[in-house]
Amino acid sequence: MKAVIIQYSSALLLFLSILHCHAAVRRYTFVVDEVPYTRLCSTKSIMTINGQFPGPTLHVRQGETIIVDVYNKAKYNITIHWHGVKQPRFPWSDGPEYITQCPIQPGAKFSQKVIFSTEVGTLWWHAHSDWTRATVHGAIVIYPKKGSSYPFKKPDMETPIILGEWWKKPIMEVYHDMLQSGGDPNISDAFLINGQPGDLYPCSKQDTFKLMVEKGKTYLLRLVNAAMQELMFFSVAKHKLTVVGTDGAYTKPLTRDVITISPGQTIDVLLEANQKPDHYYMASRVYASAVGVAYDNTTTTALVEYAGDYTPTSPPPLPALPYYNDTSASVNFTGSLRSLASKKYPVNVPKKITHRFVYTISVNSFPCPQNSCAGSNGGRLAASVNNISFVSPSIDILQAYYQGINGVFGARLPDFPKYIFNFTGDNLPAYLDTPKKGTEVKFLEYNSTVELVFQGTNILAGTDHPMHLHGYSFYVVGWGLGNFDPKKDPANFNLIDPPLQNTIAVPKNGWSAIRFRAKNPGVWFMHCHIERHLSWGMDTAFIVKNGGPPNTHLLPPPPDMPRC
Known part of the structure; x- marks a missing residue:
């Protein structure tokens, strides 16, 4: 009997090990280093992942979780962001420097858990520290779940x-x-x-x-x-x-x-x-x-x-x-993009809205002594959201929020513009040029519904602003040129088949309206994806609080989070 039990246990262990192998989380290795590349008749050293430019393409299936071990062998700090990956309840691996993590310093390593959920199709990954993403980036291909197919003719x-x-x-x-x-x-x-x-x-x-x-x-x-x-x-x-x-x-x-x-x-x-x-x-x-x-x-x-x-x-x-x-x-x-809005791929546009925000997004300027800077009228170029130019902290906001560290950020980002004026008019008064500085964010209750109108302005230079929200996809329910009219424009919102996106280009001297449900607790960065505008301060963050049940709570941090 004893021998039979041992034999049975061995078979069970073998079966369980096979199951474990099939269920194991796949790991990828990203080595950040500087290598020489030749373009346009000249050679320079660039930061790369695994010596490749562009970097390696990740291939995953919808709903899969992977681990990416990031080793920094370069001389600059680095972080890696998985652009468009919602990372449910786990912003710790999202990547923006001093928002959800401190950077991976030269010689250090960080194992990033990347949690895919509803995303399918194409996303991408890139560095999210200073301007290192210029050469540190690559594609993410997300295939449908096994047994599913594309809703269009399968390509050759x-x-x-x-x-x-x-x-x-x-x-x-x-x-x-x-x-x-x-x-x-x-x-x-x-x-x-x-x-x-x-x-x-x-x-x-x-x-x-x-x-x-x-x-x-x-x-x-x-x-x-x-x-x-x-x-x-x-x-x-x-x-x-x-x-x-x-x-x-x-x-x-x-x-x-x-x-x-x-x-x-x-x-x-x-x-x-x-x-x-x-x-x-x-x-x-x-x-x-x-x-x-x-x-x-x-x-x-x-x-x-x-x-x-x-x-x-x-x-x-x-x-x-x-x-x-x-x-x-x-x-x-x-403006012609539309969701499938089919039985298999339904849309879930929030209809009952609990929070309505209007955020002006502007290019601004700070004065310089003796007008000594190279920006407009001798000033220093800046950018803002609702007249606040974001200042990156020295401790990441997620850590400060999770550990209750005071003084790292504030929660005073206005719901609406402080000054109401002809946002897209010509010859705007000079007092609008200078924003305030601050590290201000917006808190949201779990499961609240948000309608956010991005209003472009013509302060200094009207231009397009591709606004990106981490941790979420949102429905683009409306857009227009000129100033948003809260009385007339919502009547024309598309609540039937609006596109589901994570980045929307707010048109020059125009506006875009998005809606989403705040069901992903954590700290989630929002910013313009034109890199100079981000560096100048056109960014902020949403902090989504925990819900009631444990499965609506922010997960704890991994043990190897980089230190500031």
């Missing part, structure tokens, strides 16, 4: 298409020069597609990214705008693009010649290889709406090459991209 192949920016100068020098001068940063020297400038730039032709296609097949392009400062137009010559998803959620199919994609945003598009075999350019260039603000006026390209025996057109045809300041082309695309 798929590939990430990551748009980026390149400076010949080291990016941290560009960043520190901006801070020292108080003015705008130097514009980039090139835009990139999958790390390559394309053959319209010097010394770049042989390394241009190529997408090989076969006539009659369909290709899923997973677009990511990883550019630091710019919204981008994107197109493929003589081909139409059908949008089927954005920001980790499916959309109704939307066929367009040109895509507008803002920094931080992801868009899934289907490309049908239905033209005669040849070489065709895919191309991207800036959409820059601010008057008098310099921008990189170059075009990055990659090649779509059909298989077959033929003599390609030389040079390949270029797509017709809109003019750099074509606001109509930008907002008409963004």
Whole structure:
């Protein structure tokens, strides 16, 4: 009997070990280091993950949890953010520096638990400390759960298409020069597609990214705008693009010649290889709406090459991209996105709202002694949310909130603008230029429902602002040009099939309205994804309190949280 019991126990242990192997959390290793890269006829050292630029693509399934062990072997601090991943009840691995964690210092390690839930499609990861995300970024591909399929024709192949920016100068020098001068940063020297400038730039032709296609097949392009400062137009010559998803959620199919994609945003598009075999350019260039603000006026390209025996057109045809300041082309695309809103993919737009906020988002200026700075009228450029320019603390807000440390942040972010004026008017009075400084956040009760209107202003420079909220996806229920009218505009809100996004480009001198339910406790950063605006203070955070039952509470921190 004893031998039988031992034999049975061994079999049980083997079975349990097999179960454990299948249920084990997958681990990835990210090694942050500096390596030499050559672009535009020159070589410089850049920060990378595992020596790759762009960094490795993560492949996961909907609802999966993974562990990413991040080793910092570079000389700068680093954090990694999983953009668009909600991280339910676990903001500890979300990544923004001094918001949910202290940075990973040189020589240190942090094991980040990344918890996927409802997201499906394409998201991305990037550094979230200073300007290191210029080269530290990569795609996240989230496949449907096993047994599920795409709500569109399964593509024959798929590939990430990551748009980026390149400076010949080291990016941290560009960043520190901006801070020292108080003015705008130097514009980039090139835009990139999958790390390559394309053959319209010097010394770049042989390394241009190529997408090989076969006539009659369909290709899923997973677009990511990883550019630091710019919204981008994107197109493929003589081909139409059908949008089927954005920001980790499916959309109704939307066929367009040109895509507008803002920094931080992801868009899934289907490309049908239905033209005669040849070489065709895919191309991207800036959409820059601010008057008098310099921008990189170059075009990055990659090649779509059909298989077959033929003599390609030389040079390949270029797509017709809109003019750099074509606001109509930008907002008409963004405003056309819709959720599937089907039985299998329903929408859950909050109808009964408990909190209504209006946040003005502005480019501002602080005075400098003897007007010695390079910003407007000799001042130092700044940015604000409801006239408060965010100041990063020296202890992360999540730690301070969790441990009850006083004096790190305040909760005095106004619900509405302090000053009511013609937000988008010309020749605004000078007293509006200067905001207040502060580390102010907004508390939300668990399960409260939020309607937030982002109102762009024309203070100093009216421009688009891609606003990103960590820890949540939100429904974009409305948008418009000019000033939001609280009496008239809500009547036109789309509560039937609004797109579900984590980043929304608030149009130049316009507004966007979002709704979400606060069901993810923790500290969640909200900011403009144009990097200079974030650095200048166009950011804040929501602190969502615990609910009643234990499963609505913030989870405890991991033991290896980086120290400040």
